[in-house]
Amino acid sequence: MGGVFRKLGSMAIDMVWQLGFIARFFWLILYYSGQSFTRLRLTIRELYFSGVLSLLIILVSGLFVGLVLGLQGYEILQRYGSTDAMGTMVALSLLRELGPVVAGLLFASRAGSAVTAEIGLMKVTEQLKAMDMMAVSPIARVVAPRFWGGVVSMPLLAAMFSAMGIFGGWLIGVVFIGVDNGAFWSQMQAAVDFRYDVLNGVIKSCAFGVAVALIAVFEGYDCVPTAEGVSRAITRTVVSSALAILALDFVMTSFMFRGL
Amino acid sequence: MSEPLVSLENVRFAYGERTILRDISLSIPRGKVVAIMGGSGCGKTTLLRLIGGQERAVGGRVLVDGQDVAKLGRDKLYAMRRRMGMLFQFGALFTDISVFDNVAFPLREHTDLPPELINDLVLMKLHAVGLRGAARLMPGELSGGMARRVALARTIALDPMLLMYDEPFTGLDPISLGVIGQLIRRLNDALGASSVIVTHDIQESLQIVDYIYFISEGRVVAEGTPEDIRKTSDPFVHQFVHAEADGPVPFHYPAGDYATALVGGPA
Numbered sequence: 459m460g461g462v463f464r465k466l467g468s469m470a471i472d473m474v475w476q477l478g479f480i481a482r483f484f485w486l487i488l489y490y491s492g493q494s495f496t497r498l499r500l501t502i503r504e505l506y507f508s509g510v511l512s513l514l515i516i517l518v519s520g521l522f523v524g525l526v527l528g529l530q531g532y533e534i535l536q537r538y539g540s541t542d543a544m545g546t547m548v549a550l551s552l553l554r555e556l557g558p559v560v561a562g563l564l565f566a567s568r569a570g571s572a573v574t575a576e577i578g579l580m581k582v583t584e585q586l587k588a589m590d591m592m593a594v595s596p597i598a599r600v601v602a603p604r605f606w607g608g609v610v611s612m613p614l615l616a617a618m619f620s621a622m623g624i625f626g627g628w629l630i631g632v633v634f635i636g637v638d639n640g641a642f643w644s645q646m647q648a649a650v651d652f653r654y655d656v657l658n659g660v661i662k663s664c665a666f667g668v669a670v671a672l673i674a675v676f677e678g679y680d681c682v683p684t685a686e687g688v689s690r691a692i693t694r695t696v697v698s699s700a701l702a703i704l705a706l707d708f709v710m711t712s713f714m715f716r717g718l
Numbered sequence: 719m720s721e722p723l724v725s726l727e728n729v730r731f732a733y734g735e736r737t738i739l740r741d742i743s744l745s746i747p748r749g750k751v752v753a754i755m756g757g758s759g760c761g762k763t764t765l766l767r768l769i770g771g772q773e774r775a776v777g778g779r780v781l782v783d784g785q786d787v788a789k790l791g792r793d794k795l796y797a798m799r800r801r802m803g804m805l806f807q808f809g810a811l812f813t814d815i816s817v818f819d820n821v822a823f824p825l826r827e828h829t830d831l832p833p834e835l836i837n838d839l840v841l842m843k844l845h846a847v848g849l850r851g852a853a854r855l856m857p858g859e860l861s862g863g864m865a866r867r868v869a870l871a872r873t874i875a876l877d878p879m880l881l882m883y884d885e886p887f888t889g890l891d892p893i894s895l896g897v898i899g900q901l902i903r904r905l906n907d908a909l910g911a912s913s914v915i916v917t918h919d920i921q922e923s924l925q926i927v928d929y930i931y932f933i934s935e936g937r938v939v940a941e942g943t944p945e946d947i948r949k950t951s952d953p954f955v956h957q958f959v960h961a962e963a964d965g966p967v968p969f970h971y972p973a974g975d976y977a978t979a980l981v982g983g984p985a
Contacts (some may be wrong), residue, residue: 588810591770593796594827 483597483676487605490598494606500599504607508569508671514616515568516561520619523560526628527551531627532635545646546627548627549620551657553650554715557620559707564619565612566699569675573604576586577678578688586606586679601679605671612667613660620659658714665710667704722784723748723880723912724769730777738764740936742778746880751906751913753923755958756933761918765933768883769914770797770804783879800828803873807885809865811857817868818842818853824875843871845910847901863894866899874905876937881911886918895919901924920959924948932958934966 487682531547577600580586586596624646631637650656674695681691731739732859736762746752754762767773768780771787778944782798790798801824821840825831831839844850848869856866866886873881883902887895901927906913917923923930924944932955933939940947941956947955957965973979 583808583813584806584810587772587803588806589812591799591802592824592827593799593803594824597798597828613771668856 471539480672480676485601485671487672487675490595490602491606493595493598493600497603500603501606501610504603505610506606507613508565508573508604509611511567511670511706512568512611513618515564515711516615518559519560519564520622523619524548524623526551527556527623527627528627528630528635530638532631541631542641543645543649544627544637545624545642545686546649547582547664548631548651549624549646550552550655552620552623552627553655554710555659555707558616558650558659558663558666559703561616561663562612562670562703563700564615564666565615565698566703567607569608569611570670570699572693573671573674574678574681574692575688577601577604577675578681578683580584581638582683582685582688584633596624596679601675601687605658605675606675608671609667611663612670614661616659616666624667628682632705633668657711659708660716662710665706666703669706670699671700673698719921720748721784722746724914725766725781726765726778727754727781728778729775729780731761731768731773731775735868738936739768739775742933742936744931744941746912747929748912748929749906749910749928751848751903751915753915753927753928753930754933755915755917755920756922757958758918760807760933761936763884763932766884766914766916767881769882770799770802787901800824800876801879802882803878803880804878805866805869805873805884806832806883807887807888808862809869811855811865811869813857813871815856817849817855817860818852820857820868821872821875823872825896828876839875840871843875845957846870846874846905847871848897861894863890866890866898870901870905874909877909877910880907881909881913883913883915883917885917886915887917887922895922899950902926924927939966 527548528544531544532541535541535544535547559624577586580596591601593627604664628642632639632642636674675689677695681687724746725931726742726744729739729742730737730784742761742765744752744754752860754765757760764773769774769782769787770789774788783801785794785798787795811817815823818840820931822836825836825839829836841850841853844853847870847930849864849867849871852860852868854862860868886898886902890898899922902915905911915923915927916934924947927944928942929943930947932937934954940950940952942950947959950956954966956962963969
């Protein structure tokens, strides 16, 4: 019994240490962010790697999620004779939840894992140490641009995911099933509130961007510098990012959409 | 005689409970090439990390150009590192940029020189290591020896006062090994710098260095000029120079009684 408590206590202490270390690391990223903006070329390069190269998976996934939403939505709404509300249902589902959350999960798998692998391999091959010995801070030169590349990319990708999903819903509902085109768009326009629905979705995707980018750069920087260490760090990035996104989503949803 | 560029005074260092360096005192005179030798895991690379300020000693002092490295803040430490160059074991080139950009990296980071001048300086540094023709190649296209020469060009980009080499001869063919050895000596003399080489390669080192320290179990166990080392009867140096499996450095890792272990006792 004592052993169990000791183990739990040890785990709790480790977790507090880890959280403290992440917080300090986050502070250092913010401290060095000025340098990454003055060398904008580096951040734009990371925007390309994290954002532009993730476009394909985001757009294709958004389309399919929209197609499925259209099919399921029509099937449910027709029971109540409300198929005209299909546009509203598709748009609200995507803007409030599916856009930020699914785009965040895909972003963590595609870009987050790549960032962790890249920084981890730089650590394994002593590139980070070499940089540090050249009096160039690896956090300013390597970590901060990748962090901001992820933070800026994420809300843009989530917006494109939602736009593509709405297009998918329209394709199924209006083009293939025959829902009225005017009703699809006018109901959506009437029911979707910019501040309440769109802006809250954007805030969520920004928060997910910070979480995924921070986890990805931290895991890469903190990994054990071996092949196995990098592999474990990549796994941790994907798993921790997914859990962070889902937990943050619940907390933010409970504050944003109370139905009051 | 002028004060040495680097002095280690009774330095102790440990990773957690594991003591690496017990009581090391040594010095790197200005303008000289000094080798630090010893078996794997004896703390040679840790010494370089202490000199470069990447680790802090738990006891004693590490002085570089009269300054205690452990007491320097981040900005002063970085200012000092701009006057140091370190060649890593496998070069540590940045794999996403070309050979040219690797050598230009410290110049672009630390100077406001115009691109034309940086171009000329980079070509001069690459010419010094015989790789001007490889300027546009990517690091992945280089052999191990070439990668180390490019890293050497990058190391000397800012004309440092101190050059540190971490196992510069590991994994090289005899020609590349000789080339790197000669470059270390020639560049040290041409730049008026001081060099410290951490290595196992005794034969190559004896040809190019001015002084050698041997480290074992966290202490300096022998030292001298290449002449002294060749003549010495010190058992540790003899074992090291003649690559003998057993001697002052034991073949067996410390363990309990062998017979007892074989009949079921603790290993």
